[in-house]
Amino acid sequence: MEELLEILNDIKDDADFENCTTLIDDAVLDSFDILSIISALNDHYDIQIPAS
Template sequence: MEELLNVLKRALPKVDWETDMALVDDGVIDSVDVVSVISEITDEYDIEIPSEEMEPENFNSVEAIYEMIQRLKED
């Protein structure tokens, strides 16, 4: 999780990744930011994010992103 946090901070340094739990729902990150996040995590973890995973709730918090990555790694 710590490693992911660093990756996300690198992608979007201004976002408060540690405390915000509704990043997409509250408009803290927008569609352009989500694209940046996807770009960073696909490079870092060598995964592809399938279109079925493109749901706001998968990007609402660092925990949600972490769970999505774990799910995709298992597949």
């Protein structure tokens, strides 16, 4: 969990990823942030997250 939080905070350091449950609805994350998160997870964990 700490690794994931570190990745998320590297992308958007002003978001409260531990407590906020409405990151998209409250416009904390935009579409570019989401793509950045997916890309970082793909790279860090060597996985592929499909677009569909």
